[in-house]
Amino acid sequence: MSPALPEGDAAPDDGRLPPSAFEGVSDRTFGVYLHVPFCTVRCGYCDFNTYTATELGGGASQNAYADTALKEIALAAQVLPPRAVQTVFVGGGTPTVLSVPDLSRMLAGVRDAWGFADDIEVTTEANPDSVTPQSLQALADAGFTRVSFGMQSAVPHVLATLERTHDPRRIPDVVRWARDAGLAVSLDLIYGTPGESVDDWRTSVETALDTGVDHVSAYALVVEAGTRMAVQVRRGELELPDGDDQATKYELADDLFESAGLHWYEVSNWSRTPQTACRHNLAYWRGDDWWGIGPGAHSHVGGVRWWNVKHPRAYADRLDRGLSPAAGRETVTGESAVLERLMLGVRLSTGLPLDVLPAGARRGVAGLIADGLVDGSAALGRDAAVPRLVLTRRGRLLADAVVRSLAG
């Protein structure tokens, strides 16, 4: 079960946006997220909006899905005037359960709707066991520039607890194949799985680094309500991940990444150079615009956030009837907008210019520096022209607490 959708205002049937969404459009980049709500198996910890049945009926079936998604792209094109798409990210689910021609058609749909920027970044998530040298080459040929593999761990018992089915020994191979095809590569890791020792985690990080990738994401495992893993924890079969243990592993990973030349640019993301960072990911934290295509997908354009109906069947039905699949939306203003800016901005290594903080929050910065949560020299503007709020490593691990204290 994926998390419930937020509560919001009703969204209009034609998906039209208020004029305010188009103000200052030139200051923001534009990206497209394409959701693929299918997997061959569902992992016990996963609470993403994904389904393992191939036949959900009608336009929600796997082989009809690309056409359904194209209908939403067409609707989006009616709402948003042409503006160059800078990034596309295909996520899931497991995007690679769709055929390359299907993925390729969806991508072409996006290009036809708005046009691509010259340096466009096009990423797809992929399962290490669902790619071949040929399929990766086909993706590159279709216009993909980047692939993010769900490696999660290099340790068999950890993968077993996560119910991941891939063979960890394939990782060096798939990375090589992708690079041979000309794709930039990222590896996704998960830490804090029940039963994972610090040494297990070290093994995973080192294995990832040994492939020589330029980008790694490392996420703390969260046991979400409604997942199979939550049931196992409730029954006492698995132990709830421990925050202190996760903090230790975060610090270890950060050390190992740094010494391998990968630097943090977002709380959970490390990259070799600013150019190898995931620009699509950055856009989320910078408050840029993106349109999320697919059931349960979230979008943001100029302070308006909306989200689609969750089930592929309901999603397809609405599009079949020519209606926007949006389930609800909100226009973020006032205090909420300030809070968002804070919570998104502090996650980045570039931080937030201090002068965007409300006066009350600025007064709290000194205390956060004293507590070792905020980088003092960045706040004084020593490293850059503008004084910025940048978190220390301890601050990154306590980012939510920092935001709460700044938001008062």
Add this chain to the structure above:
Amino acid sequence: MSPIPGAAASSRIHPAATPPELLRNFCIIAHIDHGKSTLADRMLQLTGVVDARAMRAQYLDRMDIERERGITIKSQAVRMPWGVGEDAFALNMIDTPGHVDFTYEVSRSLAACEGAVLLVDAAQGIEAQTLANLYLALDNDLTIIPVLNKIDLPAAQPEKYAEELAKLIGGDPEDCLRVSGKTGAGVTELLDRIVELVPPPTGDADAPARAMIFDSVYDTYRGVVTYVRVVDGNLNPREKIVMMSTRATHELLEIGVISPEPVPTKGLGVGEVGYLITGVKDVRQSKVGDTVTNSSKPAAEALGGYSDPKPMVFSGLYPIDGTDYPVLRDALDKLKLNDAALNYEPETSVALGFGFRVGFLGLLHLEIVRERLEREFDLDLISTAPNVVYEVTLEDKSIVTVTNPSEFPSGKIGAVNEPMVKGTILAPSEFIGAIMELCQTKRGELQGMDYLSEERVELRYVLPMAEIVFDFFDQLKSKTRGYASLDYERIGDQEADLVKVDILLQGETVDAFSAIVHKDKAYAYGVMMTAKLKDLIPRQQFEVPIQAAIGARIIARETIRAIRKDVLAKCYGGDITRKRKLLEKQKEGKKRMKTIGRVDVPQEAFIAALSSEPAGSAGGKDAKKK
């Protein structure tokens, strides 16, 4: 003739015109659940005062809380006609409160009577409080009529307990009446015996009026209703009366008897029991124990036995929601109208904000007041751990009275005196060891021990009152599987080696947690409190030391380690809204916390830390992972 007198006989017992020899004033002394109210109900029915249809269970207990708890807080007096042979008598039943906190009120109720029904559950035997009240009644020279109640119960052992009662008050076990308030068995005989054995009141009808106030109740519509027993002379409507303790003069707007609703009469004569209404709005203007006399022909001397109610236990009451402070103030002002023993003054706590330091007669009084505040005024309250009053003599011989641990002087101290009580514990003899052990740990000194029967024993202790007010009664109950009963009375002060233990969070004293304890127990208190708080306070962004200290000396320490991780790993599919709403919710949660220095302490932590439960049991449900 029928026990309910006919018209001719009734004409002789009109209020204001009843010869004293036809009056019988009595009360019922009983333990909380020994069936006093049920028996009283049955008497009201048999004397025709209340018909069966109008009968509401436990008619005399008016307040909800009383009915739910099955206890009587406020006494009342009901006049019942009863015929024996050709004669009609007027019986005044004066209901007495049954709990240790109200000893003074009990003593005044007893002083209004000539006889007492000693009512004991035939399945349980006498309890400590009943025994204490029995001794009070004997001190007042009352005629005691022993009665075993609930003889309809299969577990009743009337022979055994009749034996026990006979031992206590003398006489033959056969004289002990056996009744069932529930079925009515034996109640007619009891009423007859009251007429037979309780002496009629005596007094000087021609002397200046003197009436003793044995209760006073605030009524929203009528103001204060004062219950009196006339000793000498008579009181009449429309005359001016004087309260002898304050010399305050009031006009008697109404005078009457309760039967069982108020009935105005032409007056009240010698020996009669009834009520007065003067229009005053505060029970403090009509104090229990005071003497009422006639303004134009005042008595020279008041009746004896009056004393001002003195609070013995203090506790801070704070609204959980700080904006409720004015509501709490108004609520206390209202309760005070009906509770002469309640006193309070505003108090500020660094930890808890604005509240009141409230003085109570005892723990039950505290509990009742708190419950009424929460129930009748819809307040959520935190009450600090109850404490007694200490007299601290400083080096310069000046004396400081401490009703709040935070007022305990910090400098050089000459001596500290604490209030002591004489405690009486009745229990099955198998628990003697457990009780002695408990009293030992509570600094008790055994004064004596008597067997009431082969299986039941009375233990007499002198104990510091401070040890009683915290959790003594709960511990006594649990160590004796609920069989022991306790009564205590104040017996003056005693010097003791007492210290104030402060609790510090990150070096800041949290006033709400300070306690005055015996030197030998300071360490245990410090260890207990710091451990409890460690479990209750969530981890913060920094390490939080929790210390217990006597003055500048640290006696116990725990550390709440800094939280290391408080960040959401990612936003699911760009669901920024969900994450923002989560943060907004957390921000709201933070507002409901009290900040001590820089430490955010949830309200629940205060409540749990101030309750007497052992550490761990309070926050057990979502105990933090170590």
